[in-house]
Amino acid sequence: xxxxxxxxxxxxxxxxxxxxxxxxxxxxxxxxxxxxxxxxxxxxxxxxxxxxxxxxxxxxxxxxxxxxxxxxxxxxxxxxxxxxxxxxxxxxxxxxxxxxxxxxxxxxxxxxxxxxxxxxxxxxxxxxxxxxxxxxxxxxxxxxxxxxxxxxxxxxxxxxxxxxxxxxxxxxxxxxxxxxxxxxxxxxxxxxxxxxxxxxxxxxxxxxxxxxxxxxxxxxxxxxxxxxxxxxxxxxxxxxxxxxxxxxxxxxxxxxxxxxxxxxxxxxxxx
Numbered sequence: 001x002x003x004x005x006x007x008x009x010x011x012x013x014x015x016x017x018x019x020x021x022x023x024x025x026x027x028x029x030x031x032x033x034x035x036x037x038x039x040x041x042x043x044x045x046x047x048x049x050x051x052x053x054x055x056x057x058x059x060x061x062x063x064x065x066x067x068x069x070x071x072x073x074x075x076x077x078x079x080x081x082x083x084x085x086x087x088x089x090x091x092x093x094x095x096x097x098x099x100x101x102x103x104x105x106x107x108x109x110x111x112x113x114x115x116x117x118x119x120x121x122x123x124x125x126x127x128x129x130x131x132x133x134x135x136x137x138x139x140x141x142x143x144x145x146x147x148x149x150x151x152x153x154x155x156x157x158x159x160x161x162x163x164x165x166x167x168x169x170x171x172x173x174x175x176x177x178x179x180x181x182x183x184x185x186x187x188x189x190x191x192x193x194x195x196x197x198x199x200x201x202x203x204x205x206x207x208x209x210x211x212x213x214x215x216x217x218x219x220x221x222x223x224x225x226x227x228x229x230x231x232x233x234x235x236x237x238x239x240x241x242x243x244x245x246x247x248x249x250x251x252x253x254x255x256x257x258x259x260x261x262x263x264x265x266x267x268x269x270x271x
Contacts, residue, residue, distance in 0.1 A: 021045050026115045032148040037120050039065045043080055053084035082109045087161040098129025105158050121158050189235040199234055204242055212246045
């Protein structure tokens with residue numbers, strides 16, 4: 001497989017089957033010696049642009065098989081960017097606090113037998129949700145470079161593409177910062193970009209407006225990020241939490257302001 005992939009790359013050709021958006025493909029990652037390193041059981045094709053040499057896939061809770069046969073499932077939904085002419089691929093994952101990216105230094109892909117195939121070249125760039133990044137697995141790269149005798153041309157391409165990737169990120173960051181506006185808030189708290197359009201409805205200054213009919217009539221988008229909203233974000237006081245519930249029990253009818261109660265959430269965690 002290693003010779004098959006590199007032969008196609010050296011000749012400037014990339015073998016790609018006829019693609020169909022919405023179709024599921026497998027992913028096989030190889031090492032330079034031709035042995036399969038890791039496999040993902042599915043990835044759905046979302047879009048592709050042969051002129052730009054990019055293919056976009058997605059998966060969620062997919063099964064991953066390691067080289068020793070051990071299997072596990074991914075926990076987060078992921079968007080995967082593969083390239084026909086770049087020596088890396090990119091995986092974007094939503095981690096709860098934001099989107100993180102994992103950039104794998106690897107050969108351009110080929111697609112055959114309904115499978116995306118590429119050679120993994122160890123080095124990775126981890127980009128955190130804060131925007132900070134870190135180059136990892138340098139020792140692994142040096143180890144496999146000596147073990148598998150990476151050609152000088154491959155070593156040069158990987159390091160050049162790694163520098164290009166880092167520089168390209170810096171250019172994008174500079175473009176974003178150039179058009180950014182800093183806003184100072186008079187209140188402290190945690191900045192959240194998860195808005196639901198109810199920020200001016202559910203206020204905490206006076207809770208007397210709350211009623212069963214009001215709560216039941218709200219269109220609450222639980223756990224969703226609203227695509228369009230006049231609010232770009234909000235500041236949350238993470239030291240104070242208000243929970244409004246509708247209860248029909250003798251205890252709730254006899255409750256008085258100031259009483260301490262225990263709530264059991266759906267996760268079984270008590271607060």
